[in-house]
Amino acid sequence: xxxxxxxxxxxxxxxxxxxxxxxxxxxxxxxxxxxxxxxxxxxxxxxxxxxxxxxxxxxxxxxxxxxxxxxxxxxxxxxxxxxxxxxxxxxxxxxxxxxxxxxxxxxxxxxxxxxxxxxxxxxxxxxxxxxxxxxxxxxxxxxxxxxxxxxxxxxxxxxxxxxxxxxxxxxxxxxxxxxxxxxxxxxxxxxxxxxxxxxxxxxxxxxxxxxxxxxxxxxxxxxxxxxxxxxxxxxxxxxxxxxxxxxxxxxxxxxxxxxxxxxxxxxxxxxxxxxxxxxxxxxxxxxxxxxxxxxxxxxxxxxxxxxxxxxxxxxxxxxxxxxxxxxxxxxxxxxxxxxxxxxxxxxxxxxxxxxxxxxxxxxxxxxxxxxxxxxxxxxxxxxxxxxxxxxxxxxxxxxxxxxxxxxxxxxxxxxxxxxxxxxxxxxxxxxxxxxxxxxxxxxxxxxxxxxxxxxx
Amino acid sequence: xxxxxxxxxxxxxxxxxxxxxxxxxxxxxxxxxxxxxxxxxxxxxxxxxxxxxxxxxxxxxxxxxxxxxxxxxxxxxxxxxxxxxxxxxxxxxxxxxxxxxxxxxxxxxxxxxxxxxxxxxxxxxxxxxxxxxxxxxxxxxxx
Numbered sequence: 001x002x003x004x005x006x007x008x009x010x011x012x013x014x015x016x017x018x019x020x021x022x023x024x025x026x027x028x029x030x031x032x033x034x035x036x037x038x039x040x041x042x043x044x045x046x047x048x049x050x051x052x053x054x055x056x057x058x059x060x061x062x063x064x065x066x067x068x069x070x071x072x073x074x075x076x077x078x079x080x081x082x083x084x085x086x087x088x089x090x091x092x093x094x095x096x097x098x099x100x101x102x103x104x105x106x107x108x109x110x111x112x113x114x115x116x117x118x119x120x121x122x123x124x125x126x127x128x129x130x131x132x133x134x135x136x137x138x139x140x141x142x143x144x145x146x147x148x149x150x151x152x153x154x155x156x157x158x159x160x161x162x163x164x165x166x167x168x169x170x171x172x173x174x175x176x177x178x179x180x181x182x183x184x185x186x187x188x189x190x191x192x193x194x195x196x197x198x199x200x201x202x203x204x205x206x207x208x209x210x211x212x213x214x215x216x217x218x219x220x221x222x223x224x225x226x227x228x229x230x231x232x233x234x235x236x237x238x239x240x241x242x243x244x245x246x247x248x249x250x251x252x253x254x255x256x257x258x259x260x261x262x263x264x265x266x267x268x269x270x271x272x273x274x275x276x277x278x279x280x281x282x283x284x285x286x287x288x289x290x291x292x293x294x295x296x297x298x299x300x301x302x303x304x305x306x307x308x309x310x311x312x313x314x315x316x317x318x319x320x321x322x323x324x325x326x327x328x329x330x331x332x333x334x335x336x337x338x339x340x341x342x343x344x345x346x347x348x349x350x351x352x353x354x355x356x357x358x359x360x361x362x363x364x365x366x367x368x369x370x371x372x373x374x375x376x377x378x379x380x381x382x383x384x385x386x387x388x389x390x391x392x393x394x395x396x397x398x399x400x401x402x403x404x405x406x407x408x409x410x411x412x413x414x415x416x417x418x419x420x421x422x423x424x425x426x427x428x429x430x431x432x433x434x435x436x437x438x439x440x441x442x443x444x445x446x447x448x449x450x451x452x453x454x455x456x
Numbered sequence: 457x458x459x460x461x462x463x464x465x466x467x468x469x470x471x472x473x474x475x476x477x478x479x480x481x482x483x484x485x486x487x488x489x490x491x492x493x494x495x496x497x498x499x500x501x502x503x504x505x506x507x508x509x510x511x512x513x514x515x516x517x518x519x520x521x522x523x524x525x526x527x528x529x530x531x532x533x534x535x536x537x538x539x540x541x542x543x544x545x546x547x548x549x550x551x552x553x554x555x556x557x558x559x560x561x562x563x564x565x566x567x568x569x570x571x572x573x574x575x576x577x578x579x580x581x582x583x584x585x586x587x588x589x590x591x592x593x594x595x596x597x598x599x
Contacts, residue, residue, distance in 0.1 A: 354546025
């Protein structure tokens with residue numbers, strides 16, 4: 001089943017690359033840009049929030065990597081001290097490059113990004129053992145890991161007593177042929193998530209290797225309360241406690257603030273802001289101005305806001321021995337539902353208003369490939385829902401996310417400041433409300449589909 | 457509530473068995489598409505020039521005036537079709553057929569429905585069956 005899904009996505013990736021490189025270089029009419037930036041992104045966030053991390057499970061890069069590993073077995077271990085910092089930097093870099101080069105409008109560049117992704121996945125995973133690329137490098141994977149904390153499904157044990165009696169721990173070690181120990185029958189978890197102490201979906205690619213490896217049939221997909229794990233500070237396998245992972249807290253914040261920045265970049269006021277920044281920095285180049293915007297939007301402003309909220313918590317709910325930094329790390333995870341709501345509002349807009357483009361663009365691809373209208377002449381009559389009709393959906397997504405974030409902030413406060421929970425949560429609720437107002441302002445702005453260029 | 461995931465029977469090295477047909481299929485498909493993508497449609501030596509009004513484009517009605525000429529002079533009786541796309545994929549395009557106002561001069565009326573960067577693709581089918589295609593980039597259409 002997984003291999004079949006991977007094979008289907010591999011064919012989709014092939015179509016993206018071929019049409020991107022050899023088809024007409026007009027984003028709206030090329031499978032490369034339409035499938036990648038309209039369909040993949042929209043479906044990705046939708047499936048993450050409605051089911052689970054199924055796109056990681058069906059990732060075609062792992063299929064190619066598995067084939068490559070038949071010829072070369074990696075022996076090195078990824079340096080764990082890097083944590084998620086490198087992946088976080090790559091995640092931010094991809095978002096920056098997307099804006100700087102207007103990649104949504106470049107079919108060939110999109111195709112090269114897909115090729116680059118495959119090459120990087122194979123190179124990293126031929127060098128390092130396990131799923132090093134997924135866990136430590138893949139920017140899309142980090143997005144999926146964070147968003148999947150809100151999924152209603154997770155992989156978990158069915159009966160903990162069975163795990164306590166288990167001697168073989170095949171879910172982590174894998175199963176090998178008894179007569180030929182070098183032959184792997186079923187792989188254990190490549191992300192080092194030991195199922196009995198796994199909590200939630202962080203770092204889980206939903207590959208189901210553990211489910212297949214468990215000889216007791218004790219691993220399964222289960223329903224759970226979405227987002228609940230973000231307030232759960234139990235020690236989790238291969239991750240530890242969330243409250244001691246500033247890298248994951250930073251990932252949660254970048255995930256959230258990047259959602260706002262990415263949506264804001266499609267509106268008219270960003271042009272005015274960039275022009276002001278350009279004058280202020282004394283440069284006409286777009287790269288330094290955009291870099292300043294990103295550093296401020298993804299690092300400076302979030303750090304200041306979260307530090308201020310944490311300081312307020314410390315002041316309003318004294319008695320705890322937690323410093324501002326540790327309070328900030330604990331509450332940072334509360335922003336994830338809001339961030340996911342903004343991503344859903346943004347990517348959902350493009351998907352709902354442009355889903356039907358797949359028909360005419362496929363017809364164009366057939367013409368580009370064969371010179372004949374094998375699928376008929378491009379039919380642009382229905383390409384999606386009217387833009388205005390999507391606004392209630394966007395509003396709902398943002399408000400639902402804000403509600404989830406508020407509930408999480410309250411729960412984290414009750415966990416860490418049990419005697420003064422309301423006072424401890426107050427500053428975070430104010431911040432969530434302020435960010436929600438900004439998000440609603442952004443989605444209420446008329447969208448301006450342009451590559452931002454200084455000087456208009 | 458727990459849902460049991462479908463269990464797969466252990467199949468030693470099943471990728472090895474699956475891979476060759478996959479790989480063969482993909483190579484054939486890739487080769488086919490690459491070869492096919494090299495085929496182009498017939499074009500002609502006719503030249504198409506254009507002007508747009510209003511010159512400083514804004515959301516709302518606009519007119520594209522196109523002049524079609526070849527070595528013999530104005531090309532009359534051609535069919536010109538305008539397809540306008542935003543630079544971002546997934547947005548509603550505008551489609552308009554041009555009307556020949558004077559010999560060789562064709563006018564297409566359309567509406568810029570959204571602010572931002574647009575690409576207008578003009579496809580002309582000439583009386584002799586030849587085709588001309590031009591891409592016109594209209595940057596920064598104002599709100």
